[in-house]
Amino acid sequence: FGSETQEKPESQEYSASEGLPVPDLPISDLYPKSSQEQLDSDEEVEPKTATAKVEQAGMFRIVTWNVAGLYACIKKDFCKAVKTLDCDILCLQETKLSLKKPPPAEIAEQLKEWKYRNYANSEGKAGYSGTAILSKSKPISVQRGIGKTKHDDFGRSCTAEFEKFFLVTSYVPNSGRGLVNLDYRTNEWESDLRNYLTKLNKDKPVIYCGDLNVAHTAIDLKNDKSNYNKSAGYTQAEIDELEKLLELGYVDAYRKLYPAEEDCYTFWSYMGGARSKNVGWRLDYFLMKIKDCEEWIEDVVVHSKVQGSDHCPVEIKLNLP
Amino acid sequence: FGSETQEKPESQEYSASEGLPVPDLPISDLYPKSSQEQLDSDEEVEPKTATAKVEQAGMFRIVTWNVAGLYACIKKDFCKAVKTLDCDILCLQETKLSLKKPPPAEIAEQLKEWKYRNYANSEGKAGYSGTAILSKSKPISVQRGIGKTKHDDFGRSCTAEFEKFFLVTSYVPNSGRGLVNLDYRTNEWESDLRNYLTKLNKDKPVIYCGDLNVAHTAIDLKNDKSNYNKSAGYTQAEIDELEKLLELGYVDAYRKLYPAEEDCYTFWSYMGGARSKNVGWRLDYFLMKIKDCEEWIEDVVVHSKVQGSDHCPVEIKLNLP
């Protein structure tokens, strides 16, 4: 417990790697240098002697954060926030990275020093969307996307497999002004995503986190009445899709612990000084598909004071069995 | 002299207004509210009792300044610079104004307080090019463009007629990276512009100023050898076109006074800290087509310390006869 013992360096029985296509994008420090690099060339990341680590039993902390553009977030003390949060795994959404423009070298260096490696990231349209999983421990396998190019071409999702769970992070499609993307979002993305998660879940527990771009109930946003069925993120169609996940057994970790907590948001529009007035939305979740997951969940912390984005980081503290 | 006498309130004999199309864009405070407004509705600008002023004999100062985006320049103390320069007429290039986005009201107010009115401006493609003439005295007539839509659609030029001269200001087309626009610039724009000036000059003297986007000779830019025939603004074709103007009798006022002055530039690239090293170009001119113009020209001052743009303002001090 807390020591550096590494049991089962090459865990097999839980690995679902065969079920996952080999990532066609590299694992590199913070961002792939070229989309041609292969996973095999991962000496870059870990020396050849290194093998998949197994997360130790005990406290394990995962953070999800929509950074709304990593380049900008870096200028707004991203590193300081990461240091403060000091989690085991950091899931980022809306990195908006583009292959042509790697993040500043000193940032990559800094993260490396803190033992973070970028084990999975996903980019598509330059400057749009993009997700990443930075982890201190090496996953067993990773995957970019959910297996459908229509979604994956925008880098909406990535997955890292650990010994005890799959970790999936997504930037769920925004339904857009005038709900122009609502149909795509609810009828294409959501079902494909559920199918993907279900496939993963055959092998082991799943933690699904990220910017799910929906407020579940009236207590999950300040202006529920004026936004209901009008604004992206609070239409019945979007709520229904979230509920389908809950019906599949996914548990909204925050609500599990704080079923009636109000005014606890993870996103505030940049417009109209919404954040200072706490006119926000709870859009960032940890959904747990884990048997007896309540035993795993130690706490969920909404770091609403952490600046740098229009979303704040959300942390889950796990008690790994 | 210096008093407020207004002779010839409605000067006729020198007016070439008939020769000029009625402007199809409004005269308004700083920028037209809509391209539908007509010149006739100019009560907005001057009370009905006001009439065309005649510039008084004596000192008269005109400034030309490529502001490289007025919105940005305003944030970088445009108003302070205008106050310091305190000229009679201010010719602006690359205002980059767009109809949809009027400049801050307080700026318009401030200029108004200092008696400046926007008597002519010209816009085309939103956020690109654009010229304006701000004047303390009311011109006899104004014109937007030079009468060819190909140029005028980009707001490259405007003209104000005063009693003793026409004032034309232009943002001459940049020949572009790889000189892709050199042909258009030299074979279309330049000849059309000369024809336009020649037409005006039948009626009265012409002062042509602005960002002419050419360095005339080797002493007009720091790196003459490396740029010659390679960079936009210092190709023989562009130089030739400027010389055609000089052959027509236009006098480069600055060079007339300072024929051998070196290191006196009006533009420095934002790249590579060029300005702090004074690696610049002289691209902004006053060209005078005025009989015995040396008697008019008191001085030309390059305000190289005035910030706010990659160009600095250039001032001509006239001794009006």
Next chain:
DNA sequence: CCTGGCATG
């Protein structure tokens, strides 16, 4: 109101 990318210089 804020992002990153774009064309333009």
Next chain:
DNA sequence: CATGGCAGG
């Protein structure tokens, strides 16, 4: 290395 505009949020 800047500009303004753009799509996207």
